[in-house]
Amino acid sequence: MNETITILQQNLGTALWDTAKMVFISGFIGIIFGTLIGLFLYYFSNPLFSPRPVLNSICGFIINAIRSLPFLILMVVLIPFAKLVAGDPYTPLGGAVSLSVAAIPFFARLAEGAFAEIDAGVVEAARSTGAGFFLIFQEVLFPEALPALIRGVVLTLISLLGYSAMVGTIGAGGIGDLAIQYGYNRYNTGVLISVIVILIVIVQIVQWCGDRLAEHYTRS
Amino acid sequence: MSQIELKNIDVTFKQKGRTVQAVKDVSLSVEKGEIFGIVGLSGAGKSTLVRTINYLQAPSNGQVVVDGTDLTRANAKTIAKVRRKIGFIFQNFNLINNRTLAQNLAFALTAGGYPEKQQPARITELLDLVGLADRQDNYPSQLSGGQKQRVGIARALANDPDILLCDEATSALDVETAEEIIEILKGINQRLNITIVFITHQLEVARSLFDRVAVMENGQLVEQSSTYDLFAAPQSDMGQRLVSRFLDTTLPAKVQAQVTQTDGQLLALRYRGSDSLNPIITKIAKETGIDINIIQGRVEFIQERAIGVLVVYLTGTAVAISRAVQVFKQRVDYVKEVTTHE
Numbered sequence: 132m133n134e135t136i137t138i139l140q141q142n143l144g145t146a147l148w149d150t151a152k153m154v155f156i157s158g159f160i161g162i163i164f165g166t167l168i169g170l171f172l173y174y175f176s177n178p179l180f181s182p183r184p185v186l187n188s189i190c191g192f193i194i195n196a197i198r199s200l201p202f203l204i205l206m207v208v209l210i211p212f213a214k215l216v217a218g219d220p221y222t223p224l225g226g227a228v229s230l231s232v233a234a235i236p237f238f239a240r241l242a243e244g245a246f247a248e249i250d251a252g253v254v255e256a257a258r259s260t261g262a263g264f265f266l267i268f269q270e271v272l273f274p275e276a277l278p279a280l281i282r283g284v285v286l287t288l289i290s291l292l293g294y295s296a297m298v299g300t301i302g303a304g305g306i307g308d309l310a311i312q313y314g315y316n317r318y319n320t321g322v323l324i325s326v327i328v329i330l331i332v333i334v335q336i337v338q339w340c341g342d343r344l345a346e347h348y349t350r351s
Numbered sequence: 352m353s354q355i356e357l358k359n360i361d362v363t364f365k366q367k368g369r370t371v372q373a374v375k376d377v378s379l380s381v382e383k384g385e386i387f388g389i390v391g392l393s394g395a396g397k398s399t400l401v402r403t404i405n406y407l408q409a410p411s412n413g414q415v416v417v418d419g420t421d422l423t424r425a426n427a428k429t430i431a432k433v434r435r436k437i438g439f440i441f442q443n444f445n446l447i448n449n450r451t452l453a454q455n456l457a458f459a460l461t462a463g464g465y466p467e468k469q470q471p472a473r474i475t476e477l478l479d480l481v482g483l484a485d486r487q488d489n490y491p492s493q494l495s496g497g498q499k500q501r502v503g504i505a506r507a508l509a510n511d512p513d514i515l516l517c518d519e520a521t522s523a524l525d526v527e528t529a530e531e532i533i534e535i536l537k538g539i540n541q542r543l544n545i546t547i548v549f550i551t552h553q554l555e556v557a558r559s560l561f562d563r564v565a566v567m568e569n570g571q572l573v574e575q576s577s578t579y580d581l582f583a584a585p586q587s588d589m590g591q592r593l594v595s596r597f598l599d600t601t602l603p604a605k606v607q608a609q610v611t612q613t614d615g616q617l618l619a620l621r622y623r624g625s626d627s628l629n630p631i632i633t634k635i636a637k638e639t640g641i642d643i644n645i646i647q648g649r650v651e652f653i654q655e656r657a658i659g660v661l662v663v664y665l666t667g668t669a670v671a672i673s674r675a676v677q678v679f680k681q682r683v684d685y686v687k688e689v690t691t692h693e
Contacts, residue, residue: 179407250443250445250448252441252443252445253445253446253447253448255407255441255445256439256441256445256446256503256506257447257458257462258407259405259407259434259437259439260434260435260458260459260462260463260506260509260510261431261432261433261434261435261462261463262458262459262461262462263431263462266458266461266462270447270450270454270458270461271447271458274447274449274450275447275448275449277449278449348449349449350448350449350450350490350491350492351448351449351490351491351492
């Protein structure tokens with residue numbers, strides 16, 4: 132019991148911070164680029180804009196290819212790339228590289244779905260005013276898709292939290308790594324249970340905040 | 352030159368290897384300031400056709416000329432410019448749900464290049480016009496259907512359009528609210544001299560709103576006339592079907608059986624109000640020696656002119672009856688022999 136407390140006191144802060152770094156960096160990159168790619172997919176598939184079936188299927192193929200790799204394999208394959216980008220792949224920053232690569236296509240599909248679910252009539256009405264695509268994005272697509280995008284962000288962050296444990300085990304640190312190092316390898320069940328409880332709490336909080344936020348932006 | 356000219360419009364869709372021709376060789380022109388209606392059953396191609404006018408739907412063949420601009424040869428910029436002068440009103444209102452009414456209108460104003468500083472005043476003016484001035488900060492979900500459509504009208508009018516396109520603008524509303532919307536549109540047409548193209552499957556709308564009307568069936572324009580003429584004497588099959596249903600003279604089966612107990616012929620007649628039918632009926636009865644029994648009759652007003660709707664039952668010898676029917680056909684706009692076994 133005392134040992135558990137000592138371990139947690141010494142390591143929990145750093146572990147949480149490392150996890151936060153990995154999740155937030157990759158989440159941020161994934162959401163920004165994922166939104167752009169999702170918008171791109173929507174733009175090139177919607178008959179009201181500029182349907183380019185070939186371009187769309189090429190883009191879709193690349194996204195599916197990345198998403199079809201189990202994260203464990205993607206992470207290993209991307210070690211040289213992480214080294215190139217972050218210097219040392221076995222740091223939270225290095226871990227964030229492969230997490231980002233996984234997050235982008237993941238969120239792109241969610242964003243595409245969020246845009247595609249907008250009532251086509253509303254978009255058509257916007258089109259009929261003579262508005263350009265940027266204005267339509269800003270004033271129609273974004274506010275109408277926002278609740279779905281927020282739910283997508285929640286889903287992405289929670290998935291990244293899970294994946295970050297995997298990156299942690301190859302040396303990037305974080306809370307998942309803490310659980311494996313002490314809880315599993317050193318048979319300290321206390322650490323393992325503590326980490327599980329912390330993860331459950333984090334996920335609940337993120338989900339709750341996301342739900343409230345999505346609700347706040349839904350006016351229909 | 353007419354304000355809107357559609358020449359030989361074809362619209363073809365390719366769906367999963369199947370080719371669907373939604374609009375076939377339609378030509379029509381709409382004059383400045385008139386209310387032009389297109390009626391037809393759903394799936395007749397009306398919505399597709401009306402969308403070629405603001406080029407939301409590019410035609411596969413043919414020419415679209417709006418205010419002298421040939422849209423079929425215009426670039427995207429010119430099309431956007433023409434669109435700003437064409438308001439569009441939808442069946443399902445299509446407001447941005449997560450934006451307030453003021454924001455919905457501001458969007459249309461920004462799209463039309465309206466200076467941002469003057470937008471608040473214009474938004475108040477527009478909402479005032481449709482009687483919703485105090486609802487600026489409401490969201491669409493807080494409004495009733497009729498109120499949403501009024502916002503739709505305000506949005507369509509935002510950039511001082513020359514043309515309003517209405518796609519079943521009253522079909523999602525109850526009768527009373529629909530009449531309200533029709534009155535608003537009439538007022539707009541009269542005060543601002545805005546041309547309106549309105550498509551609908553509701554003949555009530557045609558009766559109370561349209562100056563001229565076209566009938567569409569299976570992608571083709573089968574008839575075009577003044578609204579009064581369409582109701583008084585429809586020429587096409589589809590026109591007759593639509594109008595007959597509207598000016599319904601069908602008798603309940605029991606009544607019809609009772610009426611037609613003796614041998615004779617049931618006739619449905621429609622005639623222009625300016626003709627007085629009574630002398631004709633008396634005259635034909637005298638000339639042919641038959642009895643004419645009036646079963647039901649009423650007068651409908653269309654564009655402030657009357658149309659008489661009458662059902663009569665002729666009895667007498669078979670020869671006399673067929674002669675009488677001939678005479679009716681010569682002198683009355685619309686005659687339909689109702690067979691007793693229908």
